Amino acid sequence: MKKVSLKDIAQKVGVSTATVSYVLSNKKCRVGESTKQKIREIAKELNYQPNQIAKSLKSGKTFTFGLIVADISNPFFANIARVIEDEAAKHDYTVIFGSSDESAQKSWKLIQFLQNRQVDGFIIVPTENSEEQIEYLQKQNIPFVLLDRYFPQFTTNNVVINNYGAAFTMVSKLVQNRESNVGMIAYKNSLIHMKERIRGFEEATKKHHRFIEKISFAAIDQEIETAIENMLENKVEALFFATNTLAIAGLKVLQQKQIKIPNQLKMASFDESEAFDFFYSPISFIEQPIKNLGETAISLLMSEINSTQTGKTTKVLPAKCIERASSK
């Protein structure tokens, strides 16, 4: 069954494709009512589906966004993706996604891939060392919004949270009983969001003995064990994890080593995880406003695309500290 095109309808009705196009796209009514009726009827009968590709070629718009996240299988990004999907749909946009695995190279490839597919705009969780990609997009005048992280040296649309503030507040609460040795496990990553989380930790632990371990994203499982062991050796009494992935990996090691939380070690994490609720000692975490993040990103992107804004905007959303009373 071949796809039916405007031409098929035009032939059947006995008018030009132009007329059909006008009617079906509801342009100013330059067409007689009876012709209109007939065209609509036949279109329905043949189950006409406009070819969006042809439309796109003509209009230069694809009504498609490219979404580049670090890893779609990470719950944080999967949840963001869901919000973005729903918001995009409200504007009749579809979303093509890709995972960068925090690799600038993969991110480059994705951007080119998606650009060739003529996406109307990007929402990007940028990786380390992807500055030239951002400059490229700027030069190409392609609308985009950076999410979760950004590069302070560039003027771009950014949607982020107050990483410093959230980390500071959470860690302050974590160490309020004045544990003397405190630790943080972070990613080996120079991006602003990580730096800010670390800065928040440091600011909140000025009077403590601090230990910071940095793990590389590509080798979490191998490196986290050593990191935890170092923490234990240093008699760390309170431990802050920079992301949920790190916290989960860390918890597994701690569990294996039969460290009692919070008796032997207090802990808190950035980002949430379903697992935190079910741990024998509920774990405090920083809740990111995922819905708000996604909505804001799409809203910025839409105004960029429709040129309803001039200049770029950075939105900093608040994050919430969810404190859990440790049972026992």
Add this chain to the structure above:
Amino acid sequence: MKKVSLKDIAQKVGVSTATVSYVLSNKKCRVGESTKQKIREIAKELNYQPNQIAKSLKSGKTFTFGLIVADISNPFFANIARVIEDEAAKHDYTVIFGSSDESAQKSWKLIQFLQNRQVDGFIIVPTENSEEQIEYLQKQNIPFVLLDRYFPQFTTNNVVINNYGAAFTMVSKLVQNRESNVGMIAYKNSLIHMKERIRGFEEATKKHHRFIEKISFAAIDQEIETAIENMLENKVEALFFATNTLAIAGLKVLQQKQIKIPNQLKMASFDESEAFDFFYSPISFIEQPIKNLGETAISLLMSEINSTQTGKTTKVLPAKCIERASSK
């Protein structure tokens, strides 16, 4: 900065767009070496990016798949999506995704949306009452693969697991100590995967007093509490959850009611969840072969698209029961 097209290169080099097209797409070398060189050089210099939309219009291929899952923010589907993304990329395909929320109506809308965008094929986790959508795709001759569930009355490409077998094995283990009252919490859903899970449960509990509660997907939080209360009232000693989402929701209620697992109630679940590892009593679950599911789906879809297979294939993959020794 306008996008550069074949024409721009052609003009700059002083040849026709046809020649440029031939060179850049590496067609049989009908072009002189020196011209070739020059064209490649200029293309690079101008950073030529082929317009995939124009290519698609000509070729009728978009190198894009449509992926329709129940909910991309559900870890099971997010993980599947990741595998599918990677596999698709190996064939130079991109993935557009959409979430149906188990609603046939949303699924319809997504299919039309994606069809208009001329996706080359679909991977679909079908919803209840979506039979006509499947028939529609068949009639349109659009390549597609059903994932996770399927309709036995249709001859389609299906990639599923042995739901009956996995449920039977797991429940058999769960009730081996001959608890007399056993329960299952499932979705109110007539799809084959759910039926098969229930059938597995029933087959394994022939000699028990059985209680089955069915929850509607759209109102889990409201209905799960009553369901659990009914189970407790019926003095159920072992409880099987049909999915991880149900298990997590159920666990929350059980925790709230301070029911001790497994002392007061033994439990097991279909699908995994990070939370299961961290619960004070590690929870047994059925692990789906997610990587294999995604790979198989793409592989089937690719052979359908390339017409390297005639007829349709149903792949049934094995699932694994992960048993956890309950710590006390």
Add this chain to the structure above:
DNA sequence: CTGAAAGCGCTTACAG
């Protein structure tokens, strides 16, 4: 009120 024609950016069969 309606049609013929050009054009979006490619590819490719055809002609030279």
Add this chain to the structure above:
DNA sequence: CTGAAAGCGCTTACAG
């Protein structure tokens, strides 16, 4: 070895 031309399925300015 290379160019002119048609065509993929639309839209829209132009002409009648």
